[in-house]
Amino acid sequence: MHINMKVYSKWLFLFSLLLISSVVLIATGCKKDDKAPPVQMIIKNYYPNSGQAGTLVTIEGTGFSNNISQYKAAIAGADAEMVSATSEALVLRMPVAGKTGNLSFVYQEKTYEVGQYTYQALTVSRVFPNNGTVGSQIRISGAGFSSVKEPAAVLVNGKAALIVSVTDTLIVAEIPAEAGTGPVTVKVDGMEAKGQDFKYQAISAIKPLSGGAATRVTIRGSGFESTTDGNIIDFNGKPATVISATETEIVVQAPAEVSTGPVSVNINGQKIIGPAFTVVGKPVINVVSPLSGPQGSIMTITGDIFSTMPDENKVFINNVEVPVTTASKNQLQLTLPGGTGSGTVRVVVNDQATEGPQFKDQTLGITRITPDNGLAGTNITVTGTGFSAVTAENIVTINGVPATVTTATETSLVLTAPATVSTGQLKVVVNGLEALSPVPFKRAGVMTLAGGPASSVFTSGAAAMAIDSDGNLYVVDQQAKLVKKIAPDGTVSNLQAGGSDIIFGMPSGITIDKNDNIFVSDQTAMQIRKITPAGVNTVHTSGFASTQITVDGNGVIYANVSGFAQGINRVTTVGTYTKVNGPYWVMTRVVVDASGNIYYPDQNANSGNGIRTTTTAGQSFDFVGNSEAGFADGVSYMAQFNGIGSAVFANAGEMLVADNNNKALRKVEMATRTVSTIQRFSWGYQDGTLSEAKFNSMTDMCIGADGSIYILDATNKSVRKIFLQ
Numbered sequence: 001m002h003i004n005m006k007v008y009s010k011w012l013f014l015f016s017l018l019l020i021s022s023v024v025l026i027a028t029g030c031k032k033d034d035k036a037p038p039v040q041m042i043i044k045n046y047y048p049n050s051g052q053a054g055t056l057v058t059i060e061g062t063g064f065s066n067n068i069s070q071y072k073a074a075i076a077g078a079d080a081e082m083v084s085a086t087s088e089a090l091v092l093r094m095p096v097a098g099k100t101g102n103l104s105f106v107y108q109e110k111t112y113e114v115g116q117y118t119y120q121a122l123t124v125s126r127v128f129p130n131n132g133t134v135g136s137q138i139r140i141s142g143a144g145f146s147s148v149k150e151p152a153a154v155l156v157n158g159k160a161a162l163i164v165s166v167t168d169t170l171i172v173a174e175i176p177a178e179a180g181t182g183p184v185t186v187k188v189d190g191m192e193a194k195g196q197d198f199k200y201q202a203i204s205a206i207k208p209l210s211g212g213a214a215t216r217v218t219i220r221g222s223g224f225e226s227t228t229d230g231n232i233i234d235f236n237g238k239p240a241t242v243i244s245a246t247e248t249e250i251v252v253q254a255p256a257e258v259s260t261g262p263v264s265v266n267i268n269g270q271k272i273i274g275p276a277f278t279v280v281g282k283p284v285i286n287v288v289s290p291l292s293g294p295q296g297s298i299m300t301i302t303g304d305i306f307s308t309m310p311d312e313n314k315v316f317i318n319n320v321e322v323p324v325t326t327a328s329k330n331q332l333q334l335t336l337p338g339g340t341g342s343g344t345v346r347v348v349v350n351d352q353a354t355e356g357p358q359f360k361d362q363t364l365g366i367t368r369i370t371p372d373n374g375l376a377g378t379n380i381t382v383t384g385t386g387f388s389a390v391t392a393e394n395i396v397t398i399n400g401v402p403a404t405v406t407t408a409t410e411t412s413l414v415l416t417a418p419a420t421v422s423t424g425q426l427k428v429v430v431n432g433l434e435a436l437s438p439v440p441f442k443r444a445g446v447m448t449l450a451g452g453p454a455s456s457v458f459t460s461g462a463a464a465m466a467i468d469s470d471g472n473l474y475v476v477d478q479q480a481k482l483v484k485k486i487a488p489d490g491t492v493s494n495l496q497a498g499g500s501d502i503i504f505g506m507p508s509g510i511t512i513d514k515n516d517n518i519f520v521s522d523q524t525a526m527q528i529r530k531i532t533p534a535g536v537n538t539v540h541t542s543g544f545a546s547t548q549i550t551v552d553g554n555g556v557i558y559a560n561v562s563g564f565a566q567g568i569n570r571v572t573t574v575g576t577y578t579k580v581n582g583p584y585w586v587m588t589r590v591v592v593d594a595s596g597n598i599y600y601p602d603q604n605a606n607s608g609n610g611i612r613t614t615t616t617a618g619q620s621f622d623f624v625g626n627s628e629a630g631f632a633d634g635v636s637y638m639a640q641f642n643g644i645g646s647a648v649f650a651n652a653g654e655m656l657v658a659d660n661n662n663k664a665l666r667k668v669e670m671a672t673r674t675v676s677t678i679q680r681f682s683w684g685y686q687d688g689t690l691s692e693a694k695f696n697s698m699t700d701m702c703i704g705a706d707g708s709i710y711i712l713d714a715t716n717k718s719v720r721k722i723f724l725q
Contacts, residue, residue, distance in 0.1 A: 040063045041061060041062070041063045041064055041107065041112060042061045042062045042063055043059060043060075043061040043112060043114060044060050044061045044062070045059075045060045045061075045183075045196070045197050046058065046059045046060065046103070046114050046115055047124065047183075047194060047195045047196045047197075048123045048124045048125055048142065048193055048194065048195055049115065049116060049117055049118065049193065049194040050117065050118040050119070050120050050122060050123050050124075050191070050192075050193045050194070051094060051117075051119070051120070051123035051125075051143075051193075052094070052119060052120070052121065052123070053094055053095060053096040053098065053119075054093060054094060054096075055093070055094045055123055055125075056083065056091055056092070056093055056094075056125070057091070057092045057093075057094060057103065057117065058089055058090070058091050059089065059090040059091075059092070059105075059114055060088065060089050061088065061089075061090075062087070062088060063087070064085060064086065064087050064088065064089070064090055065085065065087075065107065066085050066086050066087060067085070068082050068084065068085040070107055070108065071085060071090070071105055071106070071107055072105060072106045072107075073090075073092045073103075073104070073105040073106075074103075074104055074105070074106075075094060075095065075098045075099075075101060075102075075103050075117055076098060076099050076100065076101025076102060076117075077101070078095050078097050078098045078099070079095060080092045080093060080094060080095050080098065080103070081093040081095065082105075090105070092105070094117070094119075098119060099119055100116075100117065100118045100119045100120075101116070101117065102114075102115070102116060102117075103115060103116070103117040118193075120144070120191050120193075121143065121144040121191070122142070122143070122144035122145070122186065122188050122189075122191040122192070122193045123142045123143050123144060123193050124140055124141075124142040124184065124185075124186050124193045124194065124195030124196075125141050125142045125143075125195070126140075126141040126142070126195070126196070127139075127140055127141075127184045127195045127196040127198060128141070129268060129269065129270055130184075130196045130197065130198050130199060131198065131199040131200075131201055131223060131267055131268050131270050132175055132198075132199075132200075132201060132270040133175070133200070133201050133202055133270065133272045134175055134176065134177045134178070134179070134200075134202065135174060135175060136174070136175050136270065137164060137172055137173065137174055137175075138161075138172070138173055138175065138184065138198065139170060139171075139172055140154065140170065140171040140172075140173060140184060140186060140195060141169060141170055142169060142170075142171075142186065142193065142195070143168065143169055144168065144188060144191070144193075145166055145167065145168050145169065145170070145171055145186065145188060146166075146167070146168040146188075147188045147189050149189050150189070151163070151166070152166055152171060152186060152187065152188045153186070153187040153188075154171060154173040154184065154185070154186055154187075155184070155185040155187070156173075156175055156176060156179040156182065156184055156185075156198050156200070157179050157180045157181060157182025157183065157198065157200065158182060158185075159176045159178075159179045159180075160176060161173040161174055161175060161176050161179075162174040162176070171186065175198070175200065178200075178202075179198070179200045180200050180222070181197060181198065181199050181200050181222070181223055182197060182198065182200075183195065183196070183197050183198070184196060184197075184198050199223045199267075200222060200223050201221065201222065201223030201224065201265070201267060201270065201272050202221045202222050202223065202272065203219060203220070203221040203263075203265060203272055203273075203274035203275075204220050204221045204222070205219075205220045205221070206218070206219050206220075206263055206274050206275055206277065207220075207312075208307065208309070208312050208350040209275060209276070209277055209278060210277065210278040210279070210280050210307070210350060211254060211277070211279070211280065211349075211350035211351060211352060212254065212258065212279055212280065212281065212282070212350075212351075212352050213254055213255065213256045213257070213258050214253055214254060214256070214351055215253070215254040215258075215350045215351040215352065216243070216251060216252075216253055216254075216350075216351055217240075217251070217252050217253075217254060217263070217277070218249060218250070218251050219233070219249070219250040219251075219252065219263065219265060219274065220248060220249050221248065221249075221265075221272070222247070222248055223247065223267070224245060224246065224247050224248065224249070224250055224265065224267065225245060225247075225267055226245055226246055226247050227245060228242040228243070228244065228245050229242070230245070230267065230268075231245050231250050231265055231266075231267055232265070232266040232267070233250065233252045233263065233264070233265055233266075234263070234264050234266070235254055235255055235258045235259070235261065235263055235277055236258070236259045236260065236261025236262060236263075236277070237261070238255045238257050238258055238259065239255060240252040240253060240254055240255050240258075241253045241255070250265065254277070258277070258279055259279055260276065260277065260278050260279045261276055261277065262274060262275065262276050262277070263275065263276075263277050280305050280352070281305055281352070282305065282349075282352045282353065282354045283303060283304070283305045283306055283313075283347045283348075283349045283352060283353075283354045284303040284304040284305055284354065285301060285303045285345070285347055285354055285355075285356040285357075286302050286303045286304070287300075287301070287302045287303070287438050287439055288300075288301050288345050288356050288357050288359070288438060289301075289302075289366075289367050289368060289438030289439075290365035290366050290367045290384060290385075290435070290438060291357055291358070291359055291360065291365070291366070291435065291436050291437075291438060292359060292360035292361070292362050292364060292365040292366075292433075292434075292435045292436070293336055293362070293363075293364075293365030293367070293384070293385055293386075294336070294338060294362070294363045294365070294385060294386070295336055295337060295338025295339070296335065296336065296338070297335070297336045297365060297367070297385060298333060298334070298335055298336075298367075299315075299322075299333065299334050299335075299336055300331060300332070300333050301315065301331065301332040301333075301334075301345070301347060301356070302330060302331050303330065303331075303347075304329065304330055305329070305349065305352075306327055306328065306329055306330065306331070306332055306347070306349055307327060307349050307350060308327055308328055308329060309327065310323075310324045310325065310326065310327040311324075312327075312349060312350050313327050313332055313347065313348070313349050314347070314348040314349075315332060315334055315345070315346070315347055315348075316344075316345070316346040316347075316348070317336075317340040317341075317343060317344075317345055317346075317359050317361075318340050318341040318342060318343025318344065318359070318361070319343065319346075320337075320339075320340040320341070322334045322335075322336070322337060322340065332347070336361075338361065339361070340359075340361050341361050342358065342359060342360045342361050342362075343358065343359065344356065344357075344358055344359070345357060345358070345359050360434075360435070362386070362433055362435075363385060363386035363433070364384070364385065364386035364387070364428065364430050364433040364434070364435045365384045365385050365386060365435050366382055366383070366384040366426070366428060366435045366436065366437045366438065367383050367384050367385075367438070368382075368383050368384075368437075368438065369381070369382050369383075369426055369437045369438075369439070369441060370383070371689045371690075371691060371692075372437075372439050372440075372441055372442060373441065373442040373443070373444035373445060373689050373690055374417055374421075374441075374443075374444065374445050374688070374689045375417065375421065375443065375444075375445045375447060375688075375689075375723065376417055376418065376419045376420070376421050377416060377417060377419075378416070378417040378421075378445070378688075378689060379406075379414060379415075379416060379417075380403070380414070380415050380416070380417060380426075380441065381412060381413070381414050382396070382412065382413040382414075382415065382426065382428065382437070383411065383412055384411065384412075384428070384435065385410070385411060386410070386430060386433065386435070387408055387409065387410050387411065387412070387413055387428065387430060388408060388410070388430050388431070389408055389409055389410055390408065391405050391406070391407065391408045392405075393408075393430060393431065394408050394413055394428060394429075394430055395428070395429040395430070396413065396415050396426065396427070396428050396429075397426070397427050398417065398418065398421055398422075398424055398425075398426050398441050399421075399422045399423060399424020399425065399440075399441070400424065401418045401420055401421065401422070402418065403415045403416060403417060403418050403421075403426075404416045404418070413428065417441070421441075421443050422443050423440055423441070423442045423443045423444075423725050424440055424441065425437060425440050425441075426440070426441045442724075442725055443723055443725065444689070444690055444723045444724050444725060445687070445688055445689045445690055445692075445693065445722075445723055446681075446687050446688065446690070446693035446695075446720055446721070446722050446723075447687045447720070447721050447723075448687055448718050448719070448720055448721075449473070449486060449490050449710065449718075449719045449720065449721045450473075450484075450486045450490050450492050450718065450719045451492075451716070451717045451718035451719060452685070452716065452717065452718045453685055453716050453717060453718070455717060455718070457484070457492050457717070457718075458475065458477055458480075458484060458714075458717040458718070458719075459477055459478075459479035459480050459717065460479070460714060460715065460717055461477060461478035461479030461480070461714075462475050462476065462477050462478070462699065462712055462714040462717065463476045463477075463478045463507070463508055463509070463699065463700070463714070464476040464508065464509045464510045464548060464589070464699075464700050464712070465510065465700045465701070465702055465710065465712045465719065466510045466511050466512045466518070466702055467512065467702045467703070467704055467710065468512050468516045468518075469514075469516055469705065470488075470516075471488040471704055471705065471706075472485055472486065472487055472488065473485070473486040473702070473710060473719060474486075474495060474510055474512070474518060475510075475712065475719060476507045476508065476509065476510050476520065477507070478506060478507060478508065481503055481504050481505065481506070481507060482494050482495065482501060482502070482503065482504070482507070483495035483502065483504070483507060483510060483518075483520055486719060495518070495520075495531065496535065497531055497535045497536065497537035498535060498537070499535075502520075502529075502531065502537055504520065504522045504525070504529075505522050505523070505524035505525045506522060506523040506524040506525075507520050507521070507522055507523075508521050508522070508523045508546065508547040508548065508562075509521040509546065509547055509548040509549040509559070509560070509589060510549070511549045511550050511551045511557065511589070512551070513551045513555050514553065514555075515533075516533045517530055517531070517532055517533070518530070518531040518532075519531075519540060519549060519551065519557060521546040521547060521548070521549045521559060523545045523546065523547060523562055524545070525542075526542055526543060526544055526545050526546075527539050527540075527541070527542040528540045528541050528542070528546055528549065528557065528559060528571065539575075540557075540571070540575050541557075541571050541575035541576070541577060543577075544559075544561055544569060544577075545561065545562040545563070546559035546560060546561060546562065546569070547559075547560045547561075547562050547586075548560045548586065548588055548589030548590075549589060550589045550590055550591060550592065552592040552596070553594065554573075555573045556570060556571065556572060556573065556592075557570075557571040558570055558571070558580065558589075558590045558592060558598060559571055559577070560586040560589060560590070564584065564585055564604070565584045565585065565604070567579055567580060567581075567582055567583055567584070567586075568580040568582055568583065568586065568590060568598070568600075580598065580614065581614060581618040581620070582598065582600070582602075582612075582614035582620050583600050583602040583604070583605065583612065583614070583620075584602060584603075584604035584605060585602060585603040585604040586600050586601070586602060586603070587600075587601045587602070587603045587608040587643075587644065588600070588601055588644060588645060588646050588647065588700070589646070591647050591648055591649055591655065593649065593670075595616060596616045597613055597614070597615050597616060598613065598614050599611050599612070599613050599623060599647060599655070600612055600613075600614075600647075601641075601644040601647070605620075605622070605627070606622055606625060606626060606627045607627045607628075607629065608643050608644055609625050609626065609627055609628065609629045609630075609640065609641045609642060609643065609644065610622050610623070610624060610625025610626050610627065610637070610639075610641060610644075611623045611624050611625060611644070611647060611655070611657065611668065622636075622637060623636070623668075623673060624636055624637070624639050624668055624673050624675050625637065625639050625640060625641045625644075625675070626640070628640060629641070629642040629643070629661070630642060631659075631662045631664070631680075633666075633674075633675050633676050633677055634674075634675060635672065635673055635674050635675070636673045639675035641657065641659045641662065641666070642659060642660070642661035642662045643659070643660045643661035643662075644657055644658065644659060644660065645658040645659070645660035645697070645698040645699050645700065645701070646658040646698065646699070646700045646701040646712075647701075648701055648702060648703055650667075650703055650707075653669065653670045653671055654667060654668070654669060654670065655667070655668040655670060656668075656678075656701065656703070656709065657675075658698035658699075658700070658701045658711060659698070660697060660698045660699070662680065663680060663681045663682065663683060663694075663695050663698065664677055664678075664679065664680040664681065665677070665678040665679050665680075665681075665698075665709070665722065666678065678724070679722075681693050681694055681695050682694045682695075683695070683696060684696065685713075685716045685718075687720075693720075693722075695711065695713050695716070695720065696713060696715035696716045697712075697713055697714050697715040697716070698711050698712075698713065699711075699712045699713070699714040699715075700712040700714075707724070707725070708721055708722065708723060709721070709722040709724065710722075
């Protein structure tokens with residue numbers, strides 16, 4: 001094989017150059033790596049700033065090297081011994097030959113000035129703990145604290161602290177208010193010694209102060225740790241997750257098992273107790289108005305558990321956030337920006353979210369309907385945007401039934417409720433666009449079923465009322481000495497037996513059992529008479545003068561006995577009776593629950609302004625209301641009535657009360673003894689919507705199978721029917 005020596009020599013020369021260059025580069029790189037870049041040291045604090053030979057001085061900071069051999073320290077030119085070195089602290093021992101002057105150290109040929117050090121008997125070696133809040137106590141260790149001239153003084157960041165106790169080597173002091181973060185200084189006999197910096201910790205504000213599990217809470221204050229794990233937060237003792245932290249602000253997430261109670265911050269074993277965090281449920285959305293509309297419209301959301309601070313409430317439409325302009329516990333308002341698109345309304349209060357109805361981003365919208373209840377023929381005003389000024393172009397239905405529009409503008413429609421009106425949504429259709437009312441229109445109101453102030457159907461002596469399973473009402477007319485029967489269509493006749501009117505001496509009370517047997521108390525005859533559905537009239541029991549009566553599900557009659565402190569007789573199905581331990585003077589008939597407990601207003605015990613109960617064990621007490629007349633909803637005795645006319649059981653666990661002098665229909669939740677008002681009427685005589693209707697008296701009350709409520713308005717000589725839905 002022939003080798004070209006000239007070519008070979010050339011390639012050998014180039015390879016040698018490349019090899020030498022690589023060695024030089026490697027050597028150069030190694031040489032640069034051997035020399036580390038200078039350390040960026042920052043001195044934050046040092047203590048003590050005075051003492052004697054042998055005193056240990058700690059220098060705190062960052063970026064220190066832990067190679068102790070590379071340091072050289074001095075005090076006023078005299079060498080000081082380096083005892084230890086870490087990345088955050090250097091410890092020096094003051095020399096015997098030292099004197100007062102500047103303390104410094106040298107590292108990598110660079111000099112770092114620490115500060116003035118004084119040789120004296122007074123020194124502060126340690127402050128423990130060196131963090132805490134106002135009123136917390138610190139122990140200051142050192143020497144030279146005793147004085148024969150004047151007591152030692154302690155300053156925390158320049159503010160005088162209360163000294164609790166003092167010896168030559170130990171002072172216990174109390175942190176003053178708003179001390180702030182700074183050095184702890186001791187002054188004795190003209191000497192002054194500075195120790196560690198004390199970190200003053202305080203909570204200035206917590207926002208929000210209510211919410212639930214996972215609510216994000218911001219704690220503002222001072223002296224916090226800037227690392228998340230340096231701050232331990234608890235909500236009423238339950239640990240919370242720290243999301244972020246600075247020296248002045250901590251953001252946490254409320255724990256899953258959060259309960260109402262104080263929020264606390266624990267730093268280095270020192271606990272700061274802040275204000276209470278109140279656990280509340282998710283926001284409640286009752287009504288959103290309008291459910292459609294254009295840019296610039298004001299949306300009102302009514303409900304409960306909103307925050308009174310607007311920024312703590314967030315409203316989203318189709319996932320687009322719309323700023324809240326005003327806020328109260330029960331109402332939020334915002335201005336529709338337009339362009340959100342159609343979608344769900346969502347309310348988020350302090351990270352607790354609730355979804356509401358659908359919103360349509362369009363020109364057509366309904367803000368309110370007035371009134372929102374009524375009967376056939378009621379005039380209804382619909383207010384909103386995007387209507388047609390041409391009456392025929394506005395198609396309106398209530399629960400699917402067409403309603404006649406009588407007048408129209410672009411912002412208002414007036415219509416008449418149809419003859420077959422029923423409870424349901426009111427809808428307006430204009431040029432293909434649909435808008436729904438914020439609340440359904442309710443078939444509700446008051447109508448006179450029979451009688452009236454100018455009618456002679458009843459006298460003003462109507463005293464009691466009952467209803468049978470067919471919806472026929474029976475009214476005791478004392479002055480006429482008759483019982484009047486009112487058919488569902490309002491036709492009035494007299495109660496008869498054998499084809500003749502039944503004449504009573506002084507009829508006072510009436511009740512009907514589940515078999516439609518009618519019982520009438522005849523006070524002067526001292527009888528309770530029984531009239532069967534077939535018209536058979538017999539004496540059920542006798543021997544006492546009874547007034548109001550009621551029958552329970554087992555056919556047992558409870559009869560109020562006429563006269564003061566006569567109480568109630570319990571009459572069995574065969575007519576025998578016994579006294580019931582209970583009321584002194586019953587104003588109206590009793591009602592009996594399924595367990596046999598009886599309820600009644602007692603004019604003697606509570607002036608007829610409350611409902612009392614007598615249990616099956618014979619114990620009697622006020623159930624709701626009290627003897628003080630008034631008008632107030634509330635729980636138990638906090639509620640107020642004024643002259644109860646009648647009480648009946650409605651739905652399971654619910655009692656209705658006719659509050660006569662307040663002209664109000666009240667509801668009692670039996671389980672919680674909570675009283676609320678269904679409707680309060682005006683004085684007088686008028687049919688119409690619930691807000692328009694007027695009564696002169698609410699003497700007695702009964703409930704039909706369909707839930708309709710019948711009120712005996714004796715002063716107006718009429719029977720009134722209340723529709724609630």
